Amino acid sequence: MASAGRRKVYVRIADELREDIAAGRNAAGEPLPSIAKLGERFGAAGATVERALSVLREEGLIMSRQGTPSIVTDRPEQVEPPEQPQDEAEGPTEEFALLWAQLQEIREHLRRQSARLDEIDERTRNL
Known part of the structure; x- marks a missing residue:
């Protein structure tokens, strides 16, 4: 414990x-x-x-x-997707941008879940 x-x-x-x-x-x-x-x-x-x-x-x-x-x-909130190689001057693909956005949502969700678990742990510590 x-x-x-x-x-x-x-x-x-x-x-x-x-x-x-x-x-x-x-x-x-x-x-x-x-x-x-x-x-x-x-x-x-x-x-x-x-x-x-x-x-x-x-x-x-x-x-x-x-x-x-x-x-x-x-x-x-300023985290940007990693830079693409120089030969891809047109920028990230739509698929990459979508995956990056989903990754950021997952990271935020995990951060919130971790905070919730800590709150539950605190409330149930002395039960």
Whole structure:
């Protein structure tokens, strides 16, 4: 059960940081606070904060290098489809655009479901 508690904390941290980025409180090109400062903010261990940052890195919202602060690279609503090779100058195909839009909808749905599961876990923890 302890691992479920840790998972919930890092997911919540990732969700809150994602909301900060989406709202522009952490703009593209700006560094995030240090892991220590984020740990203080969320009352979490450094490893938990690092796990939350890993989620954001996988989503392409931040980039990190060892010894330097994580940098915001994109806002969630600004995520664009990957660039097509130069020889396809006419742009993405209609099928690609449709699939990309569906992928974005799925990502948002999964984010909402994760939040709902965390709420259920919180409500049923002491039953």
